[in-house]
Amino acid sequence: xxxxxxxxxxxxxxxxxxxxxxxxxxxxxxxxxxxxxxxxxxxxxxxxxxxxxxxxxxxxxxxxxxxxxxxxxxxxxxxxxxxxxxxxxxxxxxxxxxxxxxxxxxxxxxxxxxxxxxxxxxxxxxxxxxxxxxxxxxxxxxxxxxxxxxxxxxxxxxxxxxxxxxxxxxxxxxxxxxxxxxxxxxxxxxxxxxxxxxxxxxxxxxxxxxxxxxxxxxxxxxxxxxxxxxxxxxxxxxx
Numbered sequence: 031x032x033x034x035x036x037x038x039x040x041x042x043x044x045x046x047x048x049x050x051x052x053x054x055x056x057x058x059x060x061x062x063x064x065x066x067x068x069x070x071x072x073x074x075x076x077x078x079x080x081x082x083x084x085x086x087x088x089x090x091x092x093x094x095x096x097x098x099x100x101x102x103x104x105x106x107x108x109x110x111x112x113x114x115x116x117x118x119x120x121x122x123x124x125x126x127x128x129x130x131x132x133x134x135x136x137x138x139x140x141x142x143x144x145x146x147x148x149x150x151x152x153x154x155x156x157x158x159x160x161x162x163x164x165x166x167x168x169x170x171x172x173x174x175x176x177x178x179x180x181x182x183x184x185x186x187x188x189x190x191x192x193x194x195x196x197x198x199x200x201x202x203x204x205x206x207x208x209x210x211x212x213x214x215x216x217x218x219x220x221x222x223x224x225x226x227x228x229x230x231x232x233x234x235x236x237x238x239x240x241x242x243x244x245x246x247x248x249x250x251x252x253x254x255x256x257x258x259x260x261x262x263x264x265x266x267x268x269x
Contacts, residue, residue, distance in 0.1 A: 044091030051235035
């Protein structure tokens, strides 16, 4: 790598917690990357594509018209072949991803992939990375069975803290919202991480982003609860 050369990466996800998790992974393991984040393909600019060495795409939020979304990415894949494209896909989207997104310069990962496999795929690059994650190739029944075996029961307080962290809240804001001390909130966060055998914030955000984490924290419904968001918004305005 040339001295002073900075790689450029783009993270695309409609789910805020997924953006946070991927950004944490990149910051922790690939500090030489300059990162930009987009909520959707429509926000991606021509300049970003021309500069990009890596594009991380979370397709788990694109549940409407997935074929159209995959076709749009296919068009970009054929035009920008010097980019390593890493797609995080859910099992229902897997057949479409294989049909449209499987190319020499792309990698398909599960949206519940462990942190180390995401890091490995990025580190290996488009030339030598595993084309399809073994997680996606595991039969669905076995994958569900394995996931259920790993379920960990968090306390109500721990779950509440992780849910707010998932939504982008900091320790100070959570403490003010829940009327507890910063020390108590930090202790509950650390206790949850110990239960989950997580060793760093990057691993914590990756677990939150996983299918298991989103189920445990009920994050799938978090974006469809106007009353909850209204309360949080009102509370944040008073901070």
